[in-house]
Amino acid sequence: MPPSEHELRLRERLGRLRNLPLVGGARLSGELERLQRQIERIGEEATDEEIWRKVELARHEERPYTLDYVERLFDDWFELRGDRALGDDGAMVAGFGKLDGRTVVLVGQQKGRDIHDRVSRRFGMPNPEGYRKAWHAMELANRHGFPIVSLVDTPGAYPGVVAEQHGQGAAIARSQSIMARLTVPTVACVIGEGGSGGAIAIALADRVLMQENAIYSVISPEGCAAILWRDAGQAKKAAAAFRPDAVNCLELGVIDEIVSEPVGGAHIDPDLAARMLGQALRSSLADLHGIPGDDLRRRRRARFRSLGVFA
């Protein structure tokens, strides 16, 4: 029997995955194993309905946020506040703590739990002050040789008048530029919404992970629908068209690994979700441990410079 069209497509994608430039060349066998595990997931291509379900789960109001994971994974946590210039942006948290006895710096967007908290943290949409806070934390890490974990969870950078006056675009660019210069191991994980420039600002990492029900996209489904369909109500169609789900991101080589969540989503069992995330972060940090800083930086840049599809 000739292979079905779906099977052919799948094989082509597997081939593409196998040809991905590998990070951490010395640890090739570990990398291959990890890839193999991930390849098995590719069969589970999401339907349009499943994609929308993931959009809803990624935005679920009970979904664990950055500080929920910090609390469960880090010992001796100390939060760093303020951008040393203008203010302290609650939409971005930064700090350091012990992960398995090693000091690790963490940056991540933070959404609020109750109404007051949500408003004061601007629903996880950072201002330039937030990105500057992240720069400071990452530069601290680089000075002292601490690895960096970034947890991405934002609808996008805040679209405000003052944010623009204070250079929102430049802040996002500079944040990426700093990450492209780091010589310490960096692992990013999208834990909810990976919304556009506001997300990539802290995700130019050696290893990029994504939770099973997280989304990662160039624009929100509503924003895309408003522009291309001229109707924000067509968000479901837009999401189906640009596929912000983890499997699609893995196929395109944008992420390296999908992190499992408890059945039904991370909010069903935040403790288990944290253990699963913790394990993935530890294993990525272990893979990157000991690679000279210049190599890390060179490979990180090469990895991002290889992304894109053209003829």
Place this chain on the structure above:
Amino acid sequence: MAKIDVSVETNDQPSSPPSHPNTCPSCHSHYRDDELERNLWVCEQCGHHFPMRARARIASLADPASFSEEATELHSEDPLGFFDLRPYTERLAEAEMKTGLADAMVIGRAAIDGRQCELAVMDFAFMGGSMGSVVGEKLSRACDAAADAGMPLVAVTSSGGARMQEGILALMQLPKTVAAVEDLHDSGQALLCVMAHPTTGGVLASFATLGDVLLAEPNALMSFAGPRVVQEITREKLPDDFGRAEQNLRYGQIDAIVPRPELRPTLSRLLRLFNAPE
């Protein structure tokens, strides 16, 4: 007699009638093509800067016959099989027909007033100057070409942001171009950015604001989020010059606003300052 309902059509009308592309939106002076071309697409009456196409921009900056284009073979693909109201492939074909360009950026080697540089020029007429895989790759190659040849890169931007039709890969062109600029900087070469109207979204939030020197054209919109989005989300009253070059200069985001006729001498001076080869 049946009443004809025209509400749909009338609702779709823009608030002001669309004007001719050669009519100045600021003072309503009207020009012939050759008049605009002679004046670098700047209104002689009020100084309004009309959009400038990539080829015209290159002709206005580069010494005669000095420009040699690179990466002409690059074309966009359709990684997602993207289909909104029309297929992405159709939009691409239409943009190519309309502009005579393969995508929204032209790169190549040039000399400006006798100084060598690499040029990367965006064209807003190609799908709103949106940055997809081809624009990212071209900027990336321009960085390498400049680094290898030991000369600065001059980038002229005009873009609505990342190209939605390429999904997450369009977003990945931000870190891609940032990484390329870092490699350029590590090689010791400069990036000079000229932001033309509009430079917004993903282009502003990546290579455009990482230049060693940041220039803008008068009244160019340079905002990460567009004015409409900011208005809708925040319900704030927007300042009259929201996101414009003048506001960006006042808030310390750029070095200078350079009217188009002064751009070539300004770049020539900067290339001398960065010791670009002759």
